[in-house]
Amino acid sequence: MEIYVFDDTFEGFLTLIFDWYNRKPGSITVSSAKHYHPQAFSQTYFIVTDPEKAMRVATGLRKRLSKEAWRAVYCTFLSERLEAYEHLFGFAVYVFSDVSQAESNYGNEHVLFVHQMARKVEREKHHLEAFVRFQQTQDGMYYAPIEPKYNVLPLIAGHFRGRYADQSWVIYDHVRKYGLYYDLQRLQLITLDFQRSHNFDTPARISEDHHEEMYQLLWKDYFKSANIPARRNLKLHVRNLPRRFWKYLTEKQVLD
Amino acid sequence: MNFNRASEKLQILADAAKYDVSCASSGGNRKNTNKGLGDSKANGICHSFTEDGRCVSLLKILLTNHCIYDCAFCVSRKSNDIQRAAFTVEEVVELTINFYRRNYIEGLFLSSGIFKNADYTMERLLRIVKKLRLEERFNGYIHLKTIPGASEELIQEAGLYADRMSINLEMPTEAGLKTVAPEKSHEDVKKPLHFVNQHIQAYNSDRKLILSTPKFVPAGQSTQMVVGATPESDLEIMATADQFYKAYNLKRVYYSGYVPIRQDSLLPSIGTPPPMIRENRLYQTDWLMRFYGFRVNEILDDTHPNLDPEIDPKLSWALRNLHLFPIDINTADYQLILRVPGIGVGSAKKIVAARQFGKLRTYQLQNLGIAYNRAKYFVRCADSPFASKDWQASQIRHFILSSSQNKRQSPQQLTLF
Numbered sequence: 001m002e003i004y005v006f007d008d009t010f011e012g013f014l015t016l017i018f019d020w021y022n023r024k025p026g027s028i029t030v031s032s033a034k035h036y037h038p039q040a041f042s043q044t045y046f047i048v049t050d051p052e053k054a055m056r057v058a059t060g061l062r063k064r065l066s067k068e069a070w071r072a073v074y075c076t077f078l079s080e081r082l083e084a085y086e087h088l089f090g091f092a093v094y095v096f097s098d099v100s101q102a103e104s105n106y107g108n109e110h111v112l113f114v115h116q117m118a119r120k121v122e123r124e125k126h127h128l129e130a131f132v133r134f135q136q137t138q139d140g141m142y143y144a145p146i147e148p149k150y151n152v153l154p155l156i157a158g159h160f161r162g163r164y165a166d167q168s169w170v171i172y173d174h175v176r177k178y179g180l181y182y183d184l185q186r187l188q189l190i191t192l193d194f195q196r197s198h199n200f201d202t203p204a205r206i207s208e209d210h211h212e213e214m215y216q217l218l219w220k221d222y223f224k225s226a227n228i229p230a231r232r233n234l235k236l237h238v239r240n241l242p243r244r245f246w247k248y249l250t251e252k253q254v255l256d
Numbered sequence: 257m258n259f260n261r262a263s264e265k266l267q268i269l270a271d272a273a274k275y276d277v278s279c280a281s282s283g284g285n286r287k288n289t290n291k292g293l294g295d296s297k298a299n300g301i302c303h304s305f306t307e308d309g310r311c312v313s314l315l316k317i318l319l320t321n322h323c324i325y326d327c328a329f330c331v332s333r334k335s336n337d338i339q340r341a342a343f344t345v346e347e348v349v350e351l352t353i354n355f356y357r358r359n360y361i362e363g364l365f366l367s368s369g370i371f372k373n374a375d376y377t378m379e380r381l382l383r384i385v386k387k388l389r390l391e392e393r394f395n396g397y398i399h400l401k402t403i404p405g406a407s408e409e410l411i412q413e414a415g416l417y418a419d420r421m422s423i424n425l426e427m428p429t430e431a432g433l434k435t436v437a438p439e440k441s442h443e444d445v446k447k448p449l450h451f452v453n454q455h456i457q458a459y460n461s462d463r464k465l466i467l468s469t470p471k472f473v474p475a476g477q478s479t480q481m482v483v484g485a486t487p488e489s490d491l492e493i494m495a496t497a498d499q500f501y502k503a504y505n506l507k508r509v510y511y512s513g514y515v516p517i518r519q520d521s522l523l524p525s526i527g528t529p530p531p532m533i534r535e536n537r538l539y540q541t542d543w544l545m546r547f548y549g550f551r552v553n554e555i556l557d558d559t560h561p562n563l564d565p566e567i568d569p570k571l572s573w574a575l576r577n578l579h580l581f582p583i584d585i586n587t588a589d590y591q592l593i594l595r596v597p598g599i600g601v602g603s604a605k606k607i608v609a610a611r612q613f614g615k616l617r618t619y620q621l622q623n624l625g626i627a628y629n630r631a632k633y634f635v636r637c638a639d640s641p642f643a644s645k646d647w648q649a650s651q652i653r654h655f656i657l658s659s660s661q662n663k664r665q666s667p668q669q670l671t672l673f
Contacts, residue, residue: 106610107620116625130301134358142357165291166393167357214259215354221263222355225270226316227306230515231530236309240302250360251304 003029005036006047010077013085014054016047017092030089035082057092064095069103072118078151079121087113124148125155131245132160132171136210142169145248151176161187216250223251257350266351268341272321272332273367276424276480277510281313281362281397283475284419292393294356294363296419296475300397301362314365314399315355319343319380323369327437328520329426329485332369336518342371348384349392356396363397363419364388370403378406378414385417397475404444408451420475420507421452425500428493432486436522445479449504452477456505476507483538484531485514485523489561491552494541498552501545511538537563544570547601548594566657571597574634575649581634586615596634598627630656 002025006012013032020028029042038044062070073091076084090110095102106112127148134142142164146153153173157180160171164182172179172192181190206212246252282300302311320342321332331338352364366384370377381400388394400418402411415421423445427433430442452473459472479500481493497509513530516523541563544550548570555569556562564572574581574597583592585607593604603626610616610624615638622628633652647655 101612104606104609105613106606106624107613107616112623126301130303132359136358144359162288162295164293164357165288166293211259211354215358218259218263218266218351219355219358219360221266222270222315223304223306223312225267226274226310226312228274228308228310228515231308231310231513231532233309234307237305237307240305240309240311249304250358 001027001029001042003031003036003039003042003044004047005031005033005044007049008032008034008080009049010074011051011054012047012049013077013088014057015050017057017089018050018053019045019047020089021096028089030085031082032080032085034080035085061092061095064098065103069114072103072114075118075121075125075155076114078155079117080151081117084113084117087117121150121152121155124150125152127242127245128152128156129159131241131249132156133248133250134169135206135216135250136212137206140168140210142167144169144171145174146171147175147244147247148173149244153178153180157187216253219250220253257347262347262351265341265343265347266317268339269318269321269343270316272369273316273318273365275331275512275515276316276365276367277310277512278399278422278478278480278508279311279313279316279365280399280420280478280508283507284397285474286395286397286419286471288395290393290395292395293353294394294396296363296395296397303359303361313362314397315352315361315363316365317343317348317351317367319348319366319368319377319384320371321369322371324373325370325437325439327426327440328522329436329482329514329517331517345380345383345387349387352388352396353392353394356394361396363399365399367401368403374403374405375407375410378403378410382410382414382417385414389417399475402448402452404440404448406448411448411451412455415452415455415473416470418473420478421473422478422480423448424480425496426480426482427486428481428483428488428496429486432488435486446504449477449479449500449506453504477504478506478508478510480510480512482514483511483535490534490538490541490563491556491558491561493538494545494552494556497542498545509542511535511542533565534563537565537569541569544573549591550595567653568597570595571630571653571656575653578649578652582636582640583634585621585635585637586611596631598630598634600626629659 004016004020006016016030061073065073073088076088087110091114094108094110099105103111106115128146132144132146134144137143153171153176156171160169160180161182166184168183170179170181170190178189178191181188280300281296283298284296285298286296288295300313302313304312306312318332321338322340322342323332323334326334348364348366355361356363366381368377368381381403385398385400388398398418399420399422400414402421402423404423425442425445426437426440433440433442456473456476459469463469481496483493493511500506500509513532513535514524515530516526516528519526541555544555545552550573555573563569574595583596585593590604590608593599593607594601603624606624607616607621610620617639618637621635621637633647
């Protein structure tokens with residue numbers, strides 16, 4: 001069985017689908033460059049990402065899918081899981097087989113997987129919209145480091161642009177080493193060189209003029225006062241506020 | 257802003273506001289069209305969770321905890337010997353804006369003790385929301401407490417800037433309220449609820465004709481009842497909720513388990529744990545009414561005036577109505593599938609969509625993410641054996657309880673040793 005390897009991009013993945021129909025190799029194994037390990041007994045075919053092929057596949061899928069299902073495809077892709085790529089491929093082939101209403105056949109394993117994976121990614125997106133914490137830096141910009149489980153930065157961009165239109169901000173994904181920068185006009189992708197800055201977590205020092213520390217303390221005060229000790233339920237607390245987010249949550253930074 | 261003073265006030269006035277349950281930031285739709293700060297979307301966002309597991313979505317504070325009233329259940333009552341404080345208009349605005357900019361909150365929940373009189377207090381609240389909306393161009397969510405007794409002009413103007421307004425019923429019945437707060441009555445709550453509801457309806461019908469009609473309380477009204485302070489039954493509580501949902505088009509009714517805060521012969525004694533399970537069952541009943549098409553008297557009636565703490569109200573209803581089950585998952589109406597214990601709105605919709613592609617079998621049903629361990633006693637799939645076992649309600653109850661309790665009890669038993 002041939003291994004089809006694409007370059008980790010969504011366009012690359014769509015090109016893979018195009019090439020599969022073009023070459024008709026029968027059943028294949030799907031992999032991305034990041035997940036790929038050469039195997040002795042299978043041949044490998046490396047996809048050359050082609051925007052035109054990708055667009056044709058995207059158009060074909062969108063024609064056969066609702067807006068929600070197309071978004072589910074994109075979200076599933078952003079999970080960056082190897083099995084997600086496999087199922088997405090299966091899903092695409094099923095959709096192109098022209099079954100009507102293919103996307104709502106939850107009895108089909110690929111359809112169900114895409115639906116469920118997309119939900120996980122959407123939940124992560126929602127978590128990020130909630131748990132991003134900005135700190136104001138010396139140059140007046142608001143900065144937030146994140147480490148999401150899935151690659152949700154593209155999904156949350158619109159949310160933060162709509163919300164913080166009158167302040168410049170950066171949200172930086174420390175796992176995937178890229179971020180979003182809004183400069184009051186445009187939103188752009190950036191990569192920062194952290195080697196040169198003093199603190200790994202902030203590009204510039206926290207602002208003293210803007211009372212950043214004061215607002216962090218006030219927020220911690222508030223967080224403590226809002227708690228009702230008689231109803232203490234740490235299990236529920238941790239379920240709602242998963243530990244992996246605590247690192248960057250202002251209110252979970254214990255005072256010295 | 258003086259940091260030390262603000263910090264002190266925040267601790268006092270957040271502490272006093274925390275017994276108000278509502279923290280929803282949903283239902284609003286205020287777009288950031290003025291290049292200002294913030295927007296509110298229909299689905300709210302919980303930005304944090306306290307150690308008691310409740311969500312923090314709004315900066316929930318009192319403008320002041322000075323109060324002319326003396327309600328037995330309230331921390332801020334006149335006769336209580338506590339520290340008093342009051343925010344200035346500027347302090348509330350600055351806190352809200354700066355917390356919002358750091359993505360700590362979705363907006364502001366502003367309530368207040370009543371100082372001097374109702375209008376004086378309402379006027380202050382109004383100044384805060386106007387400053388936020390007009391000067392700071394703030395489009396985040398604002399939940400404003402209506403001060404009972406405030407004049408209608410002030411309430412109406414506040415409605416143009418707030419997303420949600422609410423007044424608490426406090427106790428589920430008039431009689432209950434009279435015992436702990438003789439100065440208050442349900443009538444005082446009904447009047448402004450009615451007034452605001454009338455305006456919401458009027459603005460909505462105007463908007464159908466004139467698009468530029470301003471928004472008036474776009475996220476609707478809500479109220480809250482304290483549960484377990486006075487001796488009302490669950491039936492009385494839910495009947496009141498039902499009546500208020502219908503009469504005033506409420507978006508939500510909240511049920512707040514009473515946390516004893518002082519020794520009072522009228523109220524449960526200090527140290528009595530808040531009735532958390534009961535509170536949970538009431539919310540489940542509320543959901544069954546709002547999203548599952550149940551009527552109150554299907555779940556609660558004179559022979560069953562209280563909810564079963566051990567099992568959820570839907571299961572409880574199903575066990576009393578076993579003659580309706582099992583239903584065939586491949587042919588039953590959506591409304592009936594919705595009534596199966598263990599199947600929620602999302603799963604019911606998926607079942608109806610998926611069965612058009614062929615009859616659903618047991619494993620497919622399990623994969624859909626329903627609580628199959630509960631649902632299995634009430635449904636039949638394509639591959640269910642023709643004659644399923646005829647269990648008694650008490651047997652099913654026992655099976656379900658023992659399978660869920662095993663999971664719940666094991667960690668507790670470890671602590672014994």
